[in-house]
Every structure is written in C-alpha cells, then in structure tokens.
Amino acid sequence: MEELRKYAKELLEKGEVAAVIGYQQVNERRTKPIIVTDPADATKLVFNEYCLNNLSVYFTRARIRSLMRTKDKPTKLAITAKPCDVHSIIALIQENQIQRNDVHIISFYCHGVVRDFGCEFSGDYLASKCITCETHKPLYYDKIFGEDKVTPQASDKSLAKIKELEKMSSKERFDYFKSEFDKCIKCYACRAVCPLCYCQRCITDKTIPRWIESSSHGRGNFAWNIVRAFHLSGRCTGCGECDRACPMDIPLSLINRRMAMEVKDLFSFVSGRSLETPTLVGSFDKKDNDEIFM
Amino acid sequence: MKIGVFICHCGENISRTVDCPRVAHFCEGLPGVEYSIDYKYMCSDPGQKMIKDAIHEHKLDAIVVGSCSPNMHERTFRNAAVSAGINPFLVEIANLREHCSWVHDDVEAATEKAIELVRMAIEKVKRDKPLTKIKVPVTKRVLVIGGGIAGIQAALDVANAGYEVVLVEREPSIGGHMSQLSETFPTLDCSQCILTPRMVEVYQHPKIKLLTYSEVVKVEGFIGNFKATIKKKARHINEDLCSGCGLCITKCPTKKKAYNSFEEDLAFRPAIYVPFPQAVPNIPVIDETVCMYYKNGKCGMCVKVCDREAIDFEQKDTMLVADIGAIIVATGYKLYNIDKKTFDSKYKGYGEYGYGKYRDVIDGLQFERIASASGPTAGEIKRPSDGKEPKKIVFIQCVGSRDPSKGISYCSKICCMYTAKHAMLYKHKVHDGEAYVFYMDIRAGGKMYDEFVRRAIEEDQVKYIRGRVSRIYEENGKYIVKGEDTIAGVPVEIDADLVVLATAMIPHDNAPTLAQTIGIPYDRHGFFNEAHPKLRPVESTTAGVFLAGACQSPKDIPESVSMASAAASKAMILFASDTLEREPVVAKVNEDLCAGCFYCKKVCPFGAIEVKDITDVNGIVYKEVAYINQGVCQGCGTCTATCLSKSIELAGFNNEEIFAEIAAL
Numbered sequence: 001m002e003e004l005r006k007y008a009k010e011l012l013e014k015g016e017v018a019a020v021i022g023y024q025q026v027n028e029r030r031t032k033p034i035i036v037t038d039p040a041d042a043t044k045l046v047f048n049e050y051c052l053n054n055l056s057v058y059f060t061r062a063r064i065r066s067l068m069r070t071k072d073k074p075t076k077l078a079i080t081a082k083p084c085d086v087h088s089i090i091a092l093i094q095e096n097q098i099q100r101n102d103v104h105i106i107s108f109y110c111h112g113v114v115r116d117f118g119c120e121f122s123g124d125y126l127a128s129k130c131i132t133c134e135t136h137k138p139l140y141y142d143k144i145f146g147e148d149k150v151t152p153q154a155s156d157k158s159l160a161k162i163k164e165l166e167k168m169s170s171k172e173r174f175d176y177f178k179s180e181f182d183k184c185i186k187c188y189a190c191r192a193v194c195p196l197c198y199c200q201r202c203i204t205d206k207t208i209p210r211w212i213e214s215s216s217h218g219r220g221n222f223a224w225n226i227v228r229a230f231h232l233s234g235r236c237t238g239c240g241e242c243d244r245a246c247p248m249d250i251p252l253s254l255i256n257r258r259m260a261m262e263v264k265d266l267f268s269f270v271s272g273r274s275l276e277t278p279t280l281v282g283s284f285d286k287k288d289n290d291e292i293f294m
Numbered sequence: 295m296k297i298g299v300f301i302c303h304c305g306e307n308i309s310r311t312v313d314c315p316r317v318a319h320f321c322e323g324l325p326g327v328e329y330s331i332d333y334k335y336m337c338s339d340p341g342q343k344m345i346k347d348a349i350h351e352h353k354l355d356a357i358v359v360g361s362c363s364p365n366m367h368e369r370t371f372r373n374a375a376v377s378a379g380i381n382p383f384l385v386e387i388a389n390l391r392e393h394c395s396w397v398h399d400d401v402e403a404a405t406e407k408a409i410e411l412v413r414m415a416i417e418k419v420k421r422d423k424p425l426t427k428i429k430v431p432v433t434k435r436v437l438v439i440g441g442g443i444a445g446i447q448a449a450l451d452v453a454n455a456g457y458e459v460v461l462v463e464r465e466p467s468i469g470g471h472m473s474q475l476s477e478t479f480p481t482l483d484c485s486q487c488i489l490t491p492r493m494v495e496v497y498q499h500p501k502i503k504l505l506t507y508s509e510v511v512k513v514e515g516f517i518g519n520f521k522a523t524i525k526k527k528a529r530h531i532n533e534d535l536c537s538g539c540g541l542c543i544t545k546c547p548t549k550k551k552a553y554n555s556f557e558e559d560l561a562f563r564p565a566i567y568v569p570f571p572q573a574v575p576n577i578p579v580i581d582e583t584v585c586m587y588y589k590n591g592k593c594g595m596c597v598k599v600c601d602r603e604a605i606d607f608e609q610k611d612t613m614l615v616a617d618i619g620a621i622i623v624a625t626g627y628k629l630y631n632i633d634k635k636t637f638d639s640k641y642k643g644y645g646e647y648g649y650g651k652y653r654d655v656i657d658g659l660q661f662e663r664i665a666s667a668s669g670p671t672a673g674e675i676k677r678p679s680d681g682k683e684p685k686k687i688v689f690i691q692c693v694g695s696r697d698p699s700k701g702i703s704y705c706s707k708i709c710c711m712y713t714a715k716h717a718m719l720y721k722h723k724v725h726d727g728e729a730y731v732f733y734m735d736i737r738a739g740g741k742m743y744d745e746f747v748r749r750a751i752e753e754d755q756v757k758y759i760r761g762r763v764s765r766i767y768e769e770n771g772k773y774i775v776k777g778e779d780t781i782a783g784v785p786v787e788i789d790a791d792l793v794v795l796a797t798a799m800i801p802h803d804n805a806p807t808l809a810q811t812i813g814i815p816y817d818r819h820g821f822f823n824e825a826h827p828k829l830r831p832v833e834s835t836t837a838g839v840f841l842a843g844a845c846q847s848p849k850d851i852p853e854s855v856s857m858a859s860a861a862a863s864k865a866m867i868l869f870a871s872d873t874l875e876r877e878p879v880v881a882k883v884n885e886d887l888c889a890g891c892f893y894c895k896k897v898c899p900f901g902a903i904e905v906k907d908i909t910d911v912n913g914i915v916y917k918e919v920a921y922i923n924q925g926v927c928q929g930c931g932t933c934t935a936t937c938l939s940k941s942i943e944l945a946g947f948n949n950e951e952i953f954a955e956i957a958a959l
Binding site: 069095096097200203231278279 | 886887888889890891892893895896897910912914916918936938939940941949950953954957
C-alpha cells in the first residue's frame, strides 16, 4: 500500500500525471473513488478486495478529461485499475476515447473482489465476474504492484442461471425478462457506470424523433434494455458494474454475458483483451459467419 | 403543405392486383393531400403532363407517385416535378409494383397494402427537405489497366481525343495475347503486323504515360476523383539509359534457364530478356529468380557489356500515385488449366487428355506460337517432342467450355473460329497432312465467320467430327485419340501426331483481387460484371469504372476493340464537363454530439470519413469527431446505421423522415 502511495506521490510531484484516479477507504469494508491532484493526498490511496468501482468510466467524463488540459501542455492521467478494469481501458483506447499515451496504468495482481460493500471476502461473497476470471495479471500496465494470490473457490451461479434461461421456451424467457424489466425505474445508473456508455447524447435521450420510448413501463423498459444489450454486444468487457449499480437488482450482466458468449462463439472475439485485435464492429473477415451480420 | 398523389396503373401491372382508383380516392382525404388521382401510365407523356398541370393548378409543394420501383422512373417523375418548379427531392415514390402488385394476388389485401405504402410516402414527403446537387471537379485523366489490344485501343482513343492516359501493364511489354497470335480469323492477316503499329503509337503518344511491369495496388476515391496507387516493379534496368541494343541478352550466360512464357513454355529464355523482339518498350527485364547475380552475387556479365551503364541490380519497386477521373479495366483472360496437376479447386482438369504428360498434346496458344513465323519453330509446323512434322493432327474443341462438370458452363466463343483457323494454317503448311476437328456445335456467328469455317471444311478439307473425345493415350509414338462420331453413331479412333486442345478462356487468377481493389463486382467465374447486360455493357456498376475486352466475358479481337472504343467514349462523356453533378444524398455528422468512436470510419466502404479535431480556446485539441467528405460519400447509409447515438443524418433519408414513415404504418 505504501509503495502505491509513494509511487503516486512521485508521479504527481514530477508532474508526469495531472491526477491519479484511485480508491479511498471509507470503512473497513467499503471504498470510494478519489481523484488525487495534490501529492499530499496520495496517502489516501488504497487498493484491496473492496475496490469495486471500475474507475475507467471517469476517462469518459468531460470534467476529468479536462484535467489533462489544465496545464500548459497536455498531461497524462494515472489510474489504479484492476486487471478487469484494464479491459475497459483497452476497449476505450480501441474506440478512440483515450490514447494509450494519455493513460498511466497502475495495476495490481488481483485475486478477486467482493460482490458488494460490507461483505466478507470469501468464496460465498466473491463477485460473479471473479469466479471465472483468468486475468489475474493485467494485460497492459505501466506499473504493477502486489503478488499473485489464489482466488477463493465459488460456484458460478450466473452461468447456471444462463443455462436455466436457455432451457426455457421463448415465452417463458420473455416472461422472465418482462418481470425483471418491470422493475426498471429508468434511473440509467447502468448507463452512468458503464465505461463504454460514453455517447455524448444517448439514443434514449434523442427526442427528434424519439426512437426509444422513455416511459418506465413495458414498452419503454424493454426498448431501453434491449438497445443497451445490442449497443454493448461485442463491446462489453464484462466488468459487471451495471449489475452492481442497478438499485432494482435487475440481472443486467446476465444479458451482457450471454451476448458475449454468443459473440465469442460466432467470431472468437472477446472485447477489451488486445490492443492489436481490431474491434468486432467495423472489422470484416471473409471467414465470418454469413448468417449473422454485426 | 399541399401534396399531390398520383397513382399509376402501370398498364395492368399494378391495377391487376391493386384497386388504383380506391387508393387514389382514399388519399384524397388524408391531411396535407390537396389532390389525388390515378392514371393508366403515369410515366407516359400525358401522365407527366397531368403531374405538371396539377402542380400548377393546385399549387402543390410536393408529390407522391405510387408506381413502379424508383429504380425505373424516379428520375422521370423528379424531372417532371422540376419542370413544374418543385425541388426533385420533394418527390417520393411508393413502389406499388415490385413491392406490392407483383408479389401479391389478393386484390383486397394488396389494395390495403398499397394504401399503407402511399401513406408512408406522404408522411415522409411532408418532412422532406429540398436538396441541391453537389458539384465536384473532374480529373480528366484515364487509367487503363491492361495493355492488350483492348487496353491499347482504349488508351489510343482517349489520348487521341486529347486527354491524358496512364496505361498500366503487368508484363514487361504491352501487346497481350494478340501479340502471341500467328494469324487472325477470318482474314488470316498477320496478328503482329496489325498490332505492332498500335503498340508503337501508344509508346510514342505524348498523352499516354506507359507503365509496363507495373500493377495497380490501390484505388481510392470516386468517379472523377480517383487516386490510384501503382506499383512499378523493379526491372533492374534504368529505362532512361537503356537503348534496347540487346547485347546484355545475347551475352547472358543463363541461356536456357527459364521457360519463355511468351512462347507458351515451348522455348527458353535467359535471366535478362525482352519477351519478344517487337516488345514495347524494348527494354529488358532481369528475372531475379534465375539471375546468377541474385543467386551468388557473381557474374554481372550484363553490367560488363552494357556501355550505357543501364543495369541497376539495386533497383527497388517504386510506388506511383496518380489522380484519375475514370478507369478502364481491360485485363483480358488466361487459358483454363487443362493439366490435372495444377488445377485449382474451382475447376476440374482434363487429365484424360494427357496435357502436361504428353508433350505433343498442346493448347491453342501453343499452336499459335508453333504456327507463328516469329515462334520457336520459325513458323514450321513441328511437334514439340521430336521436332517432326505432324502428318495427322487432331483439334478438340470445347475443352473446359460448356462443361459444367469441369466448372465452366459458358461458351468461350472464339474457339470454333480459331480451331478452324488452326486447321487451315496447318493444311496450308503441311499439304499432305490430315486435320481432324472434334466439335460439339460450330458457333460461327459474325461477319464472314461462317464462310471461314466452310472454307476450312470445303477448300482445305479439314475433317469435322461431331462428338467428344473420351481419352488420349500414347502408343508407338502416336497419340491415340478415342472419340465418338455422334452423327454417324460410331466410335472413332485416330492415331494422331499432334493434338491441339481448344481450352476455355477464364479470367486471370487475380481478377477477383483486382475487382476488390477497384471496387467492382465480378461473377462466379471471376469475370467483371457489367452494369446492365444489354443496355450498359461497358460500364461497371461502380460509377466511373468501365470495362473492355475479355475481362468481362470471352471475346474475340473485333469485339474487344469495339468495347474498348465504347469504354473510351464513356470516359470522354464524363470529361465533357468540368464538374460533375452528384446526388446530394450524403451523410453529415452532428459534431456536437459525435463521441468520436469512429465506428463509422471503420465501416465506410468508400473511405469518405475523416478525423476532425475540435480545439478549445487555447487551441488544444479536446475532442476528435468524424467528418464526412461530401464529395466522396455515396449516401449508402452504413455510417448512419452504425452510429450508436444516431448522430449522423443522411440527407433525404434522415431520422425524422424515416421515423415518420414507420410511424405512419
């Protein structure tokens, strides 16, 4: 921990970065994001199993981005990122939202995080994305801390649920999602936490014409959640923030994960894993399955 | 807004299944519709007059025509509207024929659907905005790809009209297959004698930039404004210094290192060579694969004998970029691989004929070389294996052609004629020889063509046998040709000294690659597609790209030449004005909303989308957005559909217009 603070302090003091986007401890089992611009505040930085937020979403915020331009010359932003958050950063770089040179990635060997604040770190309360995670060491980084530890064993309930849904008839599945989407209050928290929802004006907010019904019942709820699923398929890196942010506990990552499985089957593509592989949308390969066109 | 609705019966094409008067009557009551009428032929002169009169009389602002596909008559109705003072983009077509009457038979339901289609068009036209055509400049320079007779003719025609031409030929010399032929049907005049003056004319023409041993590797842009990247392969000879004396060729120690492809592998050539004596330009090429210098760094005989110091072993491939207004593709053909060893998966070989196994089973182009005065036998008919004069020769037509089981269903068109010519040339040179031709049908359509075949049969006594050959095998120095005479109904066996196979014409192997480079469609064989089989035979579907010669389908010389002249005139029509009018149906990015993900740029098939920097007051770039070049955009709408936040609008098909159309359903 001290290493991290020292390193961040130096980066800020040398003026190599304009800010460090990091985590701050709130209580024993809770952290919150902090944007450190003053080297003296570097002592607040932490990294542990309670660092749940995917901080890469801040790269898409105009106010944070403007930090890169406040000095005389363009400056980098540093971020403390879990290996899975690095996937989001990769996707953002590929979609031209940030340049690799603008980011200083401080990452960690990761053995999983808790499902929610306040939980004890154990197999029972492990975040769903960590159960099948294969990236314990970040794919890209500028500095790495920590050591590789073993992830607690846990059962993949989300996959079990997907399998269960696959077995249903389309009517049953429709009813399941209808009952889930019925809960949606259109708070758009899922959109706010998603690093890849960086559109300056979301299609749901387009009013002339209004393609997406914005009311909070049947039609509107389906329209929003289906558009969200489509816009993220082939792009979602599976950070699971939408799931965590949803105040109505709609299992959003089930949809995203199922779409990602589909994409992997059809195109052998997983989003946010390589800067060299072209994005799925917008790349064309003669070997692509003709029956599905994305 | 006052809208006029015009419902066409299309004779009976629409009215047979759609109650047109009812559709027109229904529309009368719709909000915004001032006038509605049906008529038997809206596209006819009286029909168009009805539209114009109604526009004047009822002071209409926009019109909807329920008729055939906009592909057919959108232009007609737009022009009618323009002449009555309405912007052409305030005309909407509801396709009541292809989308309705032709595909349904229930009158009641089809009429309901027709009403829906017209209602959608009415809602769209209410939101349509007047658009003006975009003017783009035209580069008056033609790129001709391929230096065979078609390319030569096209280049000369364009250049003689005063426009610049860049002629790109893959081989070291122009001339193509025609330069390999001995005589030409149906006049038996010497091919080289009529071709070489044209080749020289190309070389000397001040308006033609000739790039031999070069290939087009990239084509960007659009009609009137292409940018072509051409790779000029290293000849290893400084073209400016070489005088073409040929001393290097005679002194090169690698005398018989490589097969001479101009002689169809019937002769050899050294590492440094010109393909044939009349080559244009008469500048040699060094074949790196056989040259001793590239093998072991030694030799350099050519350097020693060249007093002009033109040999340059260090020469590298160079890239040239040319601004081009129109492209004429004339890449020609190659012969179908008869050899079973080399056939690709698309075609099946004719191993049963022993081509590639028996040296005296040859193809048509090889016979041309044997019969040619400049060929490896100096025009004497000698068979390749032992140089003896064949006393019995068998020609087999349709080898590959018209044989779907071998992968080629089409007729190669020229083989009937050239086989008759071959047989005749043989008889003229070997007076006591016997010539047999196996044929399926004789297709000799063309001026003096049938007479030519009759002459081969009657005057030169070539024996025509209608039937196919099943097998050829060697026995005591003879080739036993086993076939069938289907007229007499008997099996035939001929002990031939030489067998000539009239093999199918197929496109070059890299024709699809070139088509993809230029962006033109091609058929399943690899022949380039014309825009319309009857009415637009020399245009590709890509505007500004024209086709000439056998790259489009098998052709003989006069057809290739006339097609080349037609393509040239198409290019010159384009150059007749300084600017080009383009449809204003182009996409535009809302820069305030664009998040700069550039998925639009990745999917744009025309390369029309660029990155534009948005800077703050201090001049620091804070945002990159997509910018669409209006001159390049073809209005396909791919970017519009891809944009996640719908921040791109396609003029004439914007979000509001499409939404209104859907909402009207």
